[in-house]
Each structure stands twice: as C-alpha cells, then as structure tokens.
Amino acid sequence: MSQLFANYGRSTDTGRTPAWDEMFAATGGGNEAEQVRPGYADLYEALSHMSQEELRGRADALASSYLAQGVTFDFAGEERPFPLDAIPRIVEASDWARIEAGVAQRVRALEAFLADVYGRQDAVRDGVIPAHVIVSAPGFLRQAAGIEPAGGVRVHVAGIDLIRDQHGDWRVLEDNVRVPSGVSYVISNREVMAQTLPELFARMSIRQVTDYPRKLAAALRASAPPGVEEPTVVVLTPGVFNSAYFEHTLLARLMGVELVEGRDLFCSGGFIWMRTTSGPQKVDVIYRRVDDDFLDPLQFRADSVLGAPGLLNVARAGNVTIANAIGNGVADDKLVYTYVPDLIRYFLHEEPVLPNVETWRLEDPGSLDYVLKNVRDLVVKPVDGSGGKGLVVGDRATPEQLEALKEKVSANPRGWIAQPIIQLSTIPTLVEGGMAPRHSDLRPFAVSGDGDVWVLPGGLTRVALPEGQLVVNSSQGGGSKDTWVVGTRAGEAPTPVVPQPSTRYPQAQGSIHPGHQLGQGDTFDDDDNRLRQQIEHQQQSLGKEA
Amino acid sequence: MLSRVAESLFWMGRYMERADGTARILDIHLQLMLEYPSADEDAACRSLLSIMGVTDMTGPLTSADVATRLATDKTEPASIAYSLVAARENGRRAREIISTELWECFNTTSIALPGSVAPERHHGFFAWVKERSAMAAGIAYTTMNRDEPYQFFMLGQGLERADMTARLLATRDLAGTGGASWTTLLRSCGAYEACLRAYRGKPTAERAAEFLLLDQYFPRSIRFSVNRALNAVHQLDPVPVSSRTGVATGAEWILGQAISRLQYQPIEDVLADLPEAMDKVQESTSAASDAIKERYFPALTLPVWMGEAA
Numbered sequence: 001m002s003q004l005f006a007n008y009g010r011s012t013d014t015g016r017t018p019a020w021d022e023m024f025a026a027t028g029g030g031n032e033a034e035q036v037r038p039g040y041a042d043l044y045e046a047l048s049h050m051s052q053e054e055l056r057g058r059a060d061a062l063a064s065s066y067l068a069q070g071v072t073f074d075f076a077g078e079e080r081p082f083p084l085d086a087i088p089r090i091v092e093a094s095d096w097a098r099i100e101a102g103v104a105q106r107v108r109a110l111e112a113f114l115a116d117v118y119g120r121q122d123a124v125r126d127g128v129i130p131a132h133v134i135v136s137a138p139g140f141l142r143q144a145a146g147i148e149p150a151g152g153v154r155v156h157v158a159g160i161d162l163i164r165d166q167h168g169d170w171r172v173l174e175d176n177v178r179v180p181s182g183v184s185y186v187i188s189n190r191e192v193m194a195q196t197l198p199e200l201f202a203r204m205s206i207r208q209v210t211d212y213p214r215k216l217a218a219a220l221r222a223s224a225p226p227g228v229e230e231p232t233v234v235v236l237t238p239g240v241f242n243s244a245y246f247e248h249t250l251l252a253r254l255m256g257v258e259l260v261e262g263r264d265l266f267c268s269g270g271f272i273w274m275r276t277t278s279g280p281q282k283v284d285v286i287y288r289r290v291d292d293d294f295l296d297p298l299q300f301r302a303d304s305v306l307g308a309p310g311l312l313n314v315a316r317a318g319n320v321t322i323a324n325a326i327g328n329g330v331a332d333d334k335l336v337y338t339y340v341p342d343l344i345r346y347f348l349h350e351e352p353v354l355p356n357v358e359t360w361r362l363e364d365p366g367s368l369d370y371v372l373k374n375v376r377d378l379v380v381k382p383v384d385g386s387g388g389k390g391l392v393v394g395d396r397a398t399p400e401q402l403e404a405l406k407e408k409v410s411a412n413p414r415g416w417i418a419q420p421i422i423q424l425s426t427i428p429t430l431v432e433g434g435m436a437p438r439h440s441d442l443r444p445f446a447v448s449g450d451g452d453v454w455v456l457p458g459g460l461t462r463v464a465l466p467e468g469q470l471v472v473n474s475s476q477g478g479g480s481k482d483t484w485v486v487g488t489r490a491g492e493a494p495t496p497v498v499p500q501p502s503t504r505y506p507q508a509q510g511s512i513h514p515g516h517q518l519g520q521g522d523t524f525d526d527d528d529n530r531l532r533q534q535i536e537h538q539q540q541s542l543g544k545e546a
Numbered sequence: 547m548l549s550r551v552a553e554s555l556f557w558m559g560r561y562m563e564r565a566d567g568t569a570r571i572l573d574i575h576l577q578l579m580l581e582y583p584s585a586d587e588d589a590a591c592r593s594l595l596s597i598m599g600v601t602d603m604t605g606p607l608t609s610a611d612v613a614t615r616l617a618t619d620k621t622e623p624a625s626i627a628y629s630l631v632a633a634r635e636n637g638r639r640a641r642e643i644i645s646t647e648l649w650e651c652f653n654t655t656s657i658a659l660p661g662s663v664a665p666e667r668h669h670g671f672f673a674w675v676k677e678r679s680a681m682a683a684g685i686a687y688t689t690m691n692r693d694e695p696y697q698f699f700m701l702g703q704g705l706e707r708a709d710m711t712a713r714l715l716a717t718r719d720l721a722g723t724g725g726a727s728w729t730t731l732l733r734s735c736g737a738y739e740a741c742l743r744a745y746r747g748k749p750t751a752e753r754a755a756e757f758l759l760l761d762q763y764f765p766r767s768i769r770f771s772v773n774r775a776l777n778a779v780h781q782l783d784p785v786p787v788s789s790r791t792g793v794a795t796g797a798e799w800i801l802g803q804a805i806s807r808l809q810y811q812p813i814e815d816v817l818a819d820l821p822e823a824m825d826k827v828q829e830s831t832s833a834a835s836d837a838i839k840e841r842y843f844p845a846l847t848l849p850v851w852m853g854e855a856a
Contacts, residue, residue, distance in 0.1 A: 069646070070638070070653045240638055252642035259642045264548050275549045277694060277782070277842045 004047055004055065005032060008428060008435045019423035020168045021437055022089060039092040039486060042203045047087075049199075052434060059086045059430055061196045071188050071246055083479035084189050085429050086197060089440065089461040094494040096457065096485045099162065099170060099444060101497035102354030104453040105344060107158045107446045110177055110331045112347035114154045117330055118145050126505070128346045129339045136414050137336060138384045139178070139329015141292060143299050147316050147325065150223050151451070154325035156287070157216065158446045159183075159460075162354065164425035171422075172354050173441060175332040175340070178324060179289055182460040183212060183445050184247035187254070189482040190458070205487040207457035212445070213254035215456075216287075219449025220255075223321045224284045231284035234260045234274065238290050238306045248289050262290070267310030272320045285321045286311075292326045334383035334417050335361060342504070350499035358420055362413035371418040372406055378418045379470075380405055388471040393421060396470075424470060427481065429463050438463045441472045442483065457485040547643070552698045553843040554639040558652075559702025560835075561633035565626045566679035567710025568598065569672040570734045572616050572626075574717055574726050576668055579609045585723040593721035597713050598624045610665060617671060618662050626675055631656050633682075645689035651682045697778040701838065704775030705831045708768045711735070712827035715758060719821050728754035735766045755820075756813050768827055772805045775834070782842070796837035804830035 008024070023040045024032070036044045047055075066072065066081035073082055091099070116123050117134055124131045134140055159180030161173040190209050194201060217233065224231030237248035239261050252259035264274050265283065273280035288295065294304040296311040314320045330336060338359045341352045360367045360378075371378060375394050382390040392405050409416045426437035444459035461481040462472040472478050488494060575594050579585060591607035598616060620627045634656040637649050655678045663671045683703065690696040714734065717726045728751055732738040741749050741757045741764075749757070761767040765774075776798065785794045793799060804827055808816060816823050 067657060068650050068654045070641075070649065235642075240635075245638075249638075249641035257642075258548055258551075260548060261550065264550055275844070277547055277549055277552045 004050065004052055004435050005428065007433075008437070018166070019437070019439065020164055020166055020425040022164070022425050022427045022440075024428075039090045043088070043090060043200060046200045046202060055086055055430060058196050062086060062192055065192050065196065066188075069188070069192075071185075071192075073243060082185060082188075083465070084185075084192065085463060085479050085481045086193075087428050087430060087435075088193065088200065088482040088484045089427050089442070091442075091483065091485045093486050093488045095170070097494045098353060098497045099442075100455045100457070101499060102170070102172070102352070103158075103160045103162075103444050103446050103455050105348065105350060105353050105499055106160055106172065106175065106340065107155055107177075107448060107453045109340065109344040109347050110158070110175060111153070111155050111448065113343050114177075114325070114328060114331050115152065116347070118147070118327060123343065123346055126346070128342050128505070129336070133333075133335055133339070134330060137330045137333040139292075139327065139331070139333055141327035141329070143312060144325065144327025147312070148318065149325050150225050150318070150321050151449070153219075153223050153323075153448050154328055155331070155446075155448055156219055156223060156323035156325075157183075158448075159443045160446065162442045162444065163357070163422065164442075165357075166423050168425070170354055171357050172337075172340075173357055174334065174337060176443075177328045177332045179291060180443070180445065181244045181247055181289070182443055183456070184244075184250040185480055186445070186456065186458050186460050186483070187212060187250065189480060193482045204484070207485045207487045209456060209458040212447070212456050213251060215447045215449075215454050216251065217255040217257070219447045219454075220285045220287055220321075220323055222449040223323055225318050225321060228284045232257075232282060233285040233287065234258045234283050236260055236262070236265075236286050236288040236290055238262075238294070242289075244289060251287070262294075262304075262306045262308055265308035265311070267308060267314050270314060270317050270319055272308060272311060272314045283320060285323060287323050292329065295322070295326060329384070334381055334385075335414065338417065345502040346505045348499070349502050349505065351502045353497060353499050357422060360418040362409065362416055362418065367418075368410070368413050372410070375402055375406065375418075377421060379421055380409060380416055380418045383415055383417060391471060393470055395421065421470070424464075424472065427461070427463065429465070429479070429481075431465065431467075436467065438465060438467075438479075439470055439472060440464070440481070458483045547694045549843050551640045551643055552694065553839070554636040555643065555695050555698040556702040556838065556843075558633050558636040558640065558644075559699040560706040561629040561636065562652075562679050562682050563703045563706035563710060565629035565633065565675055567707065567714065568616060568624070568626050568629065569675040569679075571598070571710070571714050571717060572613060573669065573672045574714070574730055574734045575720070576609060576613060577730060578717075578720060578723050578726055582723045586721070589721045590723050594717070595624075597716045597720075600624050613665070613668055614662065617668070618660060620659075627659050630659060630675070630678070640695070643695045645685065647689055648682060648685045651678070651685050655682075694782065697781045698842075701775050701778035701782070704771050704773075704778060705835060707766060708771035708775065709828055709831040711758060711766055711768050711771060712824040712831075715755075716821050716824045731758065737764055737766060740764055752813050752817065755817055759808055759813075759816065768808065769805055772801050776801050776805075779838075795841055797834045797841065800830055800834045800837060804834075 023037060023044070024035045025037055033044065062084055063081040066084065067079070071082045072079040113123065117140070121131070123129050124134065155177045157180060159176040159182065161176065162170050163173045164170055186209050220233045221231050233255070234257055235248055235252040235255070237245060237259055239245070242248070248259055258274065260274055266273055266275070268280075272283050272286070274283050290306050293300045295307040296309060297304045297307060298309050299312045311320070311322070312326070315322050337356065338361055341356055344350055344352045360371050362368045362371060371380070378394045380392045380394070385391065392401060394402070397405070424439040424441055427440050428435050429438040431438070440461055440463045442459050442461050445456045447454045447456070461483045463479045463481055464470065464472045465479050575590070579587065579590065587608060588606045591609060591612045592603055594612060595603055595607070600622070615622050616625050618627045619625045620631060622628055634652040637644055637652040641649055660671070686696070686699055690699070714731065718731065719725050728749070729738065732741050732754055735758065737757060741754060744757065744761070745753050757764060758767055760769045762769065764770060779795060779797050779801070783794050785792055793802070807826060808823065
C-alpha cells in the first residue's frame with residue numbers, strides 16, 4: 001500500500017461523466033494496487049517506496065534545476081521554472097502503435113491537402129471540402145501559391161494534439177502544422193527526470209527522445225533546394241523576448257546550426273544571406289519560428305522587423321526552403337479540422353486511425369441554432385485560436401460570458417466551432433494537497449523529410465493544474481509531464497496498426513500525392529516530370545476502368 | 547559565425563572581467579577607508595566613482611553609498627550587479643554557441659545576486675564575485691573550442707582586464723587619502739606572493755609598478771592582458787604573408803601603440819604621472835573596442851518601411 005496515493009480520488013466534479021484515469025482503473029475502496037493499470041505497475045512499485053515528503057523534495061529539485069538551466073517562463077515579470085510534474089505519463093506500446101500510425105497518417109493527409117490547396121484544388125472539385133472553407137480560412141495565403149517546396153514537403157514539423165475521452169479512446173483535438181512548439185520540453189523534461197528521479201526509470205524500458213534533433217536536422221537538410229550539396233541550415237527566432245526562445249536555442253544547439261534573427265539575414269541577387277564575421281554566407285534552409293505574418297515585410301506585415309525583406313521571392317525562385325512552409329495555417333484551421341477525416345479518405349484511401357472529436361460546423365443548417373440553445377453543454381472555440389485562446393467551456397462560463405459569446409458566434413459562424421464537453425483523461429499529479437487527478441492532453445511531434453514521416457516516441461503531456469480545469473495549456477497555468485513510451489521486449493512487439501482501406505472516394509479521383517505536384521502551367525520542359533505525368537495519367541485511366 | 551553572436555561573446559567576456567575588476571577595486575577602496583580614518587571620505591568617493599567612469603554624483607558621498615552603488619545596484623552601469631546581469635544576457639544571446647556549463651554558470655550567478663549586502667559582508671561578496679568570474683573563465687577554458695567564438699571571448703576578457711588593471715592602478719592616487727599602497731594593489735590582484743617571488747622578497751615601488759604594468763609572465767599585468775587581446779586579434783585575422791608591416795587591423799595598431807608607450811620608457815617616467823598613463827591605457831582599450839566593433843560587428847540597423855503615399 002502506498003502512502004502517496006492514500007487520498008487519491010477521482011475528480012469530485014458532479015454532473016459530468018467521470019474522466020478516464022490513466023493510472024487507476026477505478027478508485028475508492030478495494031485494493032489500490034490491484035486497480036493499477038498494467039502499464040503503470042512498475043512505476044507504482046517504484047513510487048510505493050517513496051513518501052510524499054520525499055517526492056516533494058525531488059519535485060523541488062526538478063524546479064531548481066530548471067531555474068539553473070534557464071528553462072523558465074515569464075510570470076508577471078518574474079522568471080519561474082517551467083512546471084514539470086514528478087509523475088510521468090506512461091503510454092503502452094500498443095497504444096503508441098495506434099498513435100504513431102494515426103499521427104503519421106494525419107500528417108500525410110494534411111501534406112497532400114496543402115499541396116492540393118496551393119495546386120490544382122482537386123478536393124474542392126470533387127466536393128470533399130467546399131472552396132469557401134478554404135478561402136475564408138485566415139491561414140490561407142495567396143502568396144503561398146506558386147512556391148514549390150523542395151521534396152514536396154510543407155509540413156516539416158507537426159504537433160498533433162490528442163486527448164483521451166471518457167472511454168479511454170484517443171482522439172485528435174487539433175492539428176498544428178504552422179510553428180508547433182514544445183518539443184524542447186520533451187527533451188529537457190526527460191533529461192532532468194533522469195537526473196532527479198532515477199529510481200523511477202529502473203525496471204522499465206523507455207523509448208529515447210534524444211533522436212529528435214538529429215531527425216529534424218536530417219529532414220531540414222533533405223529539404224534543401226535541389227543541387228545544394230552541403231546546405232546551410234539555420235533556425236530563425238524572433239529573439240530573446242519570445243517565450244519560446246529557450247526552445248529555439250535548444251534546437252539550434254542540438255542541431256549544431258546557427259540561431260539567427262531577422263536582422264542577421266538579407267536578400268541579395270535572388271539568394272538569402274546571413275551576416276557573419278567573415279562576410280555574407282548563403283543560407284539554404286530556414287527552420288523558422290516566426291509566424292507567416294512577420295516573415296517578409298514586403299509580402300505581409302510591412303512593420304515587421306522579425307523577418308527578412310524579400311525572403312518570399314527567394315523562396316519562390318527556389319533558392320531557399322522555408323520550413324514549415326508559409327500558408328500551412330489553412331490546414332490547421334479548426335473548421336478545416338472537421339474535414340480532415342474525409343481528407344484522409346480522399347487523399348490516402350484509408351480510414352482515419354484516430355477519430356476527431358465530434359464537432360458542429362456552425363454554417364451547417366440548423367447547427368447554429370442547436371449550439372446557441374445548448375451552449376451550456378458545449379465547448380465553443382474560435383477557428384484560428386491556439387493555446388486555448390478565446391475558448392469558452394459552456395458549463396464554466398458566466399451568463400454574461402455566454403451572452404457575449406452567442407453574439408460573437410451569431411455574427412460570424414465561420415469563425416467558430418462547437419464540441420461536446422469532453423472529460424479529458426486524468427493522471428496523478430502532485431499538487432499542494434498531495435496526489436490528485438488532473439486533466440491532461442498529449443502533443444506528439446512528427447518530422448517529415450526524406451519522404452517519410454517520423455513520429456517522436458514520446459511527446460509533450462500537458463496537465464491543467466487547477467482542479468477540474470479542462471483547458472490544458474502552459475499559457476493558462478498548465479504544467480507538463482515527462483511522457484514515457486514503453487518499449488517492447490524482444491518477442492512481444494505490438495501488432496503494427498495498419499490503416500483500413502477506405503472506398504469512399506474512388507482511387508482515380510485522388511490522384512495527387514504529396515511529393516510531386518503537377519505544377520500549374522503543366523510545362524513539359526522536364527523529361528522526368530513528363531514521364532511521371534504520363535505514368536500517372538495511365539494509372540488514372542486504369543482506375544476509371546476498374 | 548554570426549556577427550551579432552560574436553558581439554555577444556565579446557561583451558560576455560568583457561562584462562565577466564569587469565565584474566571581477568570592479569570587485570577588486572571596491573575592495574581596495576573600502577580597505578583604504580579603514581586604513582585612513584582621517585581621510586576625506588567624500589573626496590575619496592568622488593575620485594573612486596570617476597575612476598569607474600561614473601559622472602553623476604550629488605551630495606556628500608559616503609563609502610557605504612558608493613559600495614551599494616557599485617556593488618548591487620542593478621541600474622548603475624558601473625556596478626558589479628549590472629555587469630553580471632549583462633554577462634548573462636549576452637550569454638543568453640549566444641546560448642547556442644556557448645556550452646551548457648558556461649551558460650548555467652552565468653545564469654545561476656545572476657539568479658544568486660543579492661539585492662543588498664551588509665557592510666560586514668562586503669568582503670565576502672567581493673570574494674564570491676571573483677570566484678564566479680574565475681569559474682566562468684575556467685569553464686570557458688575547458689569547454690570551448692579554440693575557434694572564433696573563443697577568440698572573441700578572450701579578446702573581450704583581455705581588453706577589459708587591461709582596462710580594469712589600469713583603473714586599479716589609478717587608485718594609487720585616490721584623492722583625500724595617502725593612496726593605495728603597492729602592497730595593497732598587489733594583494734588585490736592576487737599578485738603579492740608572485741611579485742615577492744619574482745624579486746626574491748625585495749619589492750620596491752618601482753618593481754611593484756613594473757610587475758603590474760609590464761610583467762610578461764603575470765596574467766593580470768597590463769602588458770600580459772593586452773598581449774592576450776592581441777593574440778586573439780591575430781587568431782581572428784591572421785596577418786597575411788604578403789604584409790611586410792606584419793600588421794593587419796586597426797585594433798592591432800592601437801593596442802601595439804599602447805603597449806609600446808608603457809614598455810619603451812623608463813618606469814620612473816610612467817610613475818611620475820601614473821593617472822595620466824593609466825588614462826591613456828583606458829583610451830586605447832576603448833579605441834580598440836571601437837575598432838573591433840567596426841571590423842567585426844557592423845551596425846545592424848533595423849529596416850524601417852515607409853508606407854505608400856495615400
């Protein structure tokens with residue numbers, strides 16, 4: 001019997017279906033140890049030798065180590081250590097196989113969708129997604145049309161936010177294919193956990209997260225403009241005042257590349273250069289952590305000093321790769337999100353491995369009325385908000401907030417979506433009163449480069465620290481947990497999850513594949529391209545006959 | 547490497563050394579005030595502040611005020627606290643270049659900075675500052691590649707050390723007191739024993755002065771520090787084989803002249819007007835710093851965009 005979990009109870013929240021607890025199958029009465037889910041058994045055993053005081057001491061050590069390392073965030077002008085909870089989240093191998101397949105599938109579909117949006121727009125023609133949804137998405141940028149990304153990759157890095165519902169099923173909550181952040185905490189959380197709580201690692205085989213910078217560097221190098229043999233890769237940061245500056249330095253440091261600011265770059269002669277102590281040096285790949293809007297004052301916000309004037313023209317000329325590509329925002333728009341399962345079926349001819357959360361499109365007939373009537377039972381979100389910005393949880397909002405929301409939603413139904421209130425799964429978390437269940441989500445990261453989507457075995461688990469809080473975000477007082485994907489021992493590998501084929505859209509229609517677009521002018525100046533087109537053409541004809 | 551990052555490394559080296567030098571100078575001053583109870587405290591404080599480049603002084607000054615201002619006042623650009631925070635900020639801007647150990651050293655130093663220090667703890671505080679600077683220098687020495695970033699760091703450190711030793715020697719003529727004794731000056735540089743050994747226990751004023759100004763082997767002497775900066779300049783910009791003068795850059799002329807002025811005249815003449823000679827050294831380090839800036843860190847002006855005429 002462990003002292004730590006003596007008072008661990010389910011959320012006292014009444015009126016909501018109880019959340020899925022990741023560690024205990026059921027609580028209250030009975031033998032606690034018997035309720036521990038199999039994946040957590042080793043961890044439970046290791047923790048049972050520890051008192052609450054001792055665990056708290058270790059938690060303090062975690063925090064002071066983060067302070068010393070400068071892994072901090074700004075809280076009211078004061079530097080606070082990034083909150084990391086001492087209890088890790090565990091993902092069993094079989095669960096991970098599903099997540100890995102689902103995330104990779106999603107990224108491949110979004111990649112194909114982006115190629116289509118900024119290319120032939122077949123998905124619109126075939127009625128999979130309405131044109132107005134695309135063109136009204138704030139993240140859809142006309143400037144992105146005509147920029148051919150090297151290797152056909154636009155989503156070099158993706159962060160797909162997952163949750164676990166009341167039944168323990170994993171679902172996709174949102175996609176992030178613009179500038180997803182948080183991976184540095186995955187790496188630093190693991191490092192500091194291993195230093196501070198080594199005994200928890202004993203007996204478990206946990207998959208490494210240290211490969212990430214190497215994979216990212218390889219993907220970025222692979223996406224260099226054609227013909228560049230030894231590409232110069234840089235990370236572009238808005239600067240030290242950005243809240244993710246720690247992440248930018250960590251990635252640059254672990255990839256061994258320069259961390260540049262906008263003012264270090266300039267365009268000249270169709271190329272982009274950085275100012276070095278030995279004169280200008282050509283840059284081939286920019287892993288940018290600056291938003292589209294600020295990237296090039298000649299194309300977007302004219303007052304931006306965070307980007308490089310002329311950058312987009314250099315990209316259009318094919319002389320620099322911007323990663324992630326500009327205009328990706330159309331793919332992680334929250335209204336477009338509702339079409340992603342169909343986009344997966346259309347582009348990949350597969351059934352989605354991970355389901356979406358049920359979502360109301362407020363422009364659909366009757367939807368708006370339903371949502372306005374039942375707003376207390378729903379979560380309403382702006383389509384372009386990230387980090388829980390602007391989100392309203394119906395049963396937590398005041399009547400005034402709900403009225404204001406209704407007004408905003410009625411005025412602009414395209415700008416909002418509604419979802420049922422889902423009880424995110426809970427994980428034991430050390431809070432002031434002891435060990436308590438707290439809601440959590442998971443952001444796995446995927447890297448695409450060499451024609452292959454790699455999913456980092458792990459991810460950022462975020463926990464909402466206030467009791468019952470359902471919005472999980474570090475900008476809303478959230479904490480984090482180290483996420484352990486349990487490795488498999490020889491001979492007991494989980495069955496790989498293979499997506500089920502989908503027949504909703506006939507093969508012939510979905511002829512665009514990520515990696516090689518047809519190009520708008522259909523110029524036949526390239527033999528290889530021509531050959532490829534002809535081969536595709538033949539495949540299409542065959543498909544139609546079949 | 548990026549010019550912006552090179553500049554950060556240069557200043558990281560300078561601020562680290564400046565914190566150390568300021569701690570040594572303040573320590574001497576406070577000791578002098580104890581040694582000369584009859585000293586004109588206000589005049590001595592003004593003299594000290596002007597040695598440290600502070601111009602804004604009002605009212606009668608006490609040693610306690612000056613100590614607070616130069617030790618822990620983060621808003622005073624000449625203070626130890628300001629230098630340590632600035633060293634950390636520059637380290638943060640070069641975070642991807644410096645080692646994690648070096649960064650953590652600057653970061654934890656800056657976190658541990660006390661808001662104020664009681665008079666009886668001043669000496670302990672100065673010792674701590676010297677220790678942290680030595681630790682940073684030691685970590686840099688053992689963890690950094692001997693490539694450009696290291697040379698910029700050493701360049702900053704060398705220049706600042708020459709400058710700080712010059713300011714330290716200027717306290718020899720601190721107004722209102724008998725001035726710091728050569729023994730005190732040697733001690734504050736950790737050089738007392740080294741000097742005794744070098745001159746077999748018979749140091750005179752001239753010899754002590756010579757030791758701190760011109761000794762080839764003592765690492766805090768002005769000559770040694772300038773040579774270290776010169777060495778970094780050479781590494782960064784090797785003199786081309788075709789150069790018959792053997793000089794490549796502006797910073798090199800300036801530093802070469804400064805060291806020759808001290809080296810090629812009798813030590814008595816230098817001592818005859820020590821403050822003037824020390825002023826010259828500071829002018830040279832400042833001019834060299836400007837030359838380095840011009841050569842390696844061209845001004846990065848932010849573009850300003852004009853809207854189209856309505």
